[in-house]
Amino acid sequence: MIHLVGTSDTKSAEITYLADLLKQGGADTCIIDVGTRAAGCAVNVSSSEIAAQHPDGTEAVLGGDDRGQAVAAMADSFARYCHANQSKIGAIIGLGGGGGTSIVTAGMRTLPYGVPKLMVSTLASGDVAPYVGTSDIIMMPSVTDIAGLNRISRRILHNAAHAILGMAAAPYTAPDDTRPSVGLSMFGVTTPSVTQISEEIAARLDGVIFHATGTGGRSMEELLGQGMLDGLIDITTTEIADEVVGGVLSAGPARLDAVIASGKPYVGSVGALDMVNFWAPDTVPERFKDRLFYHHNSNVTLMRTTAAEAAEIGTWIAGKLNKSTGPVCLLLPEKGISALDIEGGPFWDVAANDALFTALERTLNQTASRSIKRLPCHINDPAFSAAAAQAYFDIS
Secondary structure (H helix, E strand, O other): OEEEEEOHHHHHHHHHHHHHHHHHOOOOEEEEEOOOOOOOOOOOEOHHHHHOOOOOOOHHHHOOOOHHHHHHHHHHHHHHHHHHOHHHOOEEEEEEOHHHHHHHHHHHOOOOOOOOEEEEEOOOOOOOHHHHOOOOOEEEEOOOOOOOOOHHHHHHHHHHHHHHHHHHHOOOOOOOOOOOEEEEEEOHHHHHHHHHHHHHHOOOOEEEEEEOOOHHHHHHHHHHHHOOOOOEEEOOOHHHHHHHHOOOOOOOOOOOHHHHHHOOOEEEOOOOOOEEEEOOHHHOOHHHOOOOEEEEEOOEEEEEOOHHHHHHHHHHHHHHHOOOOOOEEEEEEOOOOOOOOOOOOOOOOHHHHHHHHHHHHHHOOOEOOEEEEEEOOOOOOHHHHHHHHHHHHHHO
16 A cells, blocks of 8 residues: 655645556555644544654644644654555655655655655755655655645656655565575775675675775664564675764764664674765865875875874774674784775885774784684785675685
8 A cells, every 4th residue: 555645734735646646657655744734635544643642642743833842743744654564555655845855765664674765855866865864765855845736846746756756666576585684885996806805705704894984884774673684794884984083975874783782693894984984075065174085086085094093993993892792803914904004005004904904903802703813915806805894604
């Protein structure tokens, strides 16, 4: 069943129009109202039913005069509703402005990966990270404000309706693959390494590669925590450099927490910890003005980590991994940790790498199930990839 969600107190015409299109397409549709005032059209699930999901009761959502608080409370309530009813939601489509987008996507984010999720929003052409998070929500720009039907909005909503109809009509069927799954982290400067590892493990494992750009690390660990991954080959931990030093691609302070909680096999390394990421040069904080930079392109600026920063990063990583109850193997490539950190390369810095390796070795409490190994090769060498694949086979 397709769930159609919106604030019927302000978007009744658009909701009705979408509902008619879905009905014409032959879909069973459940209309859900997440408005904070009286409904403006017929719905199947009322806003009071959604508000009743709030831990403080319906009055916490609908009983006040502060719209901001009401929207936040309704978002919490709708997230709880979606989580509780996820087995009934075959696909979901929402429409809204700022408040509606916040409410509807809060619910969408609780649904499993693969459930079709389409949000028609006035915010869709801006920064949608707060609304999408690590989910697979499709954000569709409404182009015009969602404030009545017109020659533009009808066309946009028509396309949205048929997009969700198409997805709902052809649900994904998973292939018969009994291989365990493993997540791998990759960056442009570690691509040769991770590509080779993927080839090494392909016969025995289903490798799922994530781009280590903040969202990638969070998604990888979320899937690990949900049981959709059976372990990690976390070669590219560069997001931790951004978290510790202050770059723009941090995965947040919870990086590695899912490894700790899951107890699943973890092979890690120090890929791209030689760099901190910023956008265009004029976005680099003033405090870093005298540092060593590499301009990857006009919108990406890489800053070489210092020995002091590298030591702090190593201590941070080892401190996290010391809490893990599962098997851990950390690999240190002595001849370079990225495509830029190679002898003669722009980020080659033996002292910084030594500081990183020493901090990791000094801080990691090695046990029968937790080890650290130096390898006499570069991270992108075939020998490193072979060792990483074998290390995972050995501990899993």
